[in-house]
Amino acid sequence: MMKKILLLLVVFLTACSSTESGVVLPILAEPAAYIDPESYPTAQVELSTPMQVASGIEVRMERASVEGKNVNADLCFTLPDTSDWGVSSASLTYSGILVQEYGTTLVSLQEPSEGIQGLRCDTITFIVPPDADLSNVTIMIDSIAATPREGEYCSVYMPKIQQALLSRGIDITLDCVEVNGVLTMQILGFPSDMTQAQAEEIVYSDEFYSVKGPWSFSFNLAQ
Numbered sequence: 260m261m262k263k264i265l266l267l268l269v270v271f272l273t274a275c276s277s278t279e280s281g282v283v284l285p286i287l288a289e290p291a292a293y294i295d296p297e298s299y300p301t302a303q304v305e306l307s308t309p310m311q312v313a314s315g316i317e318v319r320m321e322r323a324s325v326e327g328k329n330v331n332a333d334l335c336f337t338l339p340d341t342s343d344w345g346v347s348s349a350s351l352t353y354s355g356i357l358v359q360e361y362g363t364t365l366v367s368l369q370e371p372s373e374g375i376q377g378l379r380c381d382t383i384t385f386i387v388p389p390d391a392d393l394s395n396v397t398i399m400i401d402s403i404a405a406t407p408r409e410g411e412y413c414s415v416y417m418p419k420i421q422q423a424l425l426s427r428g429i430d431i432t433l434d435c436v437e438v439n440g441v442l443t444m445q446i447l448g449f450p451s452d453m454t455q456a457q458a459e460e461i462v463y464s465d466e467f468y469s470v471k472g473p474w475s476f477s478f479n480l481a482q
Contacts, residue, residue, distance in 0.1 A: 301326055302393075302480050311474040315339070318400055318474040325393060325480045330385045332398050332476070333366065338377030339470060341370060342411055347404035347469055351385040354392045358385050394481035404469035412444035420467050431458050 303324040310319045320334040330351060338344050351358040363381045371377030383398070407416060413435035421433050432448035449458035 304478050304480055306476055306478050308476070311472075311476065313472040313474055314470045316403065316470050316472070316474075318472070320398065320474075320476045323396070323398070323476075323478050323480060325387075328386050328389055330387055330393070330396065330480065332383050333380070334383060334400070335378055335380040336400075336403060336474075338371050338379060340405075340415055341377070342405035342407060342415060342468075344379060344403050344405045346381065346383060346400060346402075348401035349383060350399045350401065351387070352397045352399070353387065353395065356391075358387065361385050392481065394479050395477070396480055397475060397477045399476075400472050400474040402469045402471045402473075404465065407468065410442060413442045416467060417444050420462060423467070424461070429461065431462060433462065 301324075303322065305322060306320055309321040310317060312318075316337055316339065318334060318336040320332050323330070323332040325331070334346075336344075336346075346361075346363055349359075349361050351361070362384045364384070366380040366382055367378075368380075369375075369378040385398075387393070417433050417435060424431050424433075430448070430450050431446060431453075433444060434447050435442045436445050437443070446455070446458050446462060449455070
């Protein structure tokens with residue numbers, strides 16, 4: 260009888276030990292993939308020639324940096340007038356590669372006032388591969404442009420456009436007409452050999468709402 264009890268006890272303990280081994284041991288998750296910090300470089304540089312002037316506009320770019328895939332540059336430019344000016348065309352070149360897609364983030368805006376020139380500051384951002392060779396980088400600001408606010412076509416742009424047309428001998432007549440209580444710039448007359456669409460293409464050309472550079476800045480962001 261005693262032998263039977265001992266035999267049952269041994270079987271019971273063996274079963275418990277086997278069960279505990281299957282329950283207690285945790286299943287370890289696979290380790291996360293290692294990301295080499297060198298693949299996402301970080302560097303900053305002060306520009307040796309931070310200021311450029313073209314078409315009467317001063318553009319200053321004192322600092323450039325790379326954070327991962329983003330190449331950022333802090334720039335400020337003087338404002339021609341009170342319109343809503345911003346960078347309208349820019350590019351980044353590195354190792355013979357041209358990048359024309361960019362984004363801008365407004366940093367500060369000082370509206371022009373009597374005796375004080377306006378100033379806008381932005382951070383412009385280009386995206387490049389993490390392994391890009393940034394030892395010789397050039398950021399080119401090709402032009403800035405304004406988005407006319409309500410009423411500015413008459414107060415700001417019409418006199419400038421009309422004067423330019425007269426100086427070129429283009430017989431297009433402009434005037435401001437009240438439409439639904441708002442002064443609106445309209446084309447009142449144009450040459451007989453010109454269509455309405457052609458006249459509008461001239462009057463609303465980008466040249467009247469933009470200032471062309473270029474303003475060019477080169478630097479070395481290699482680590």
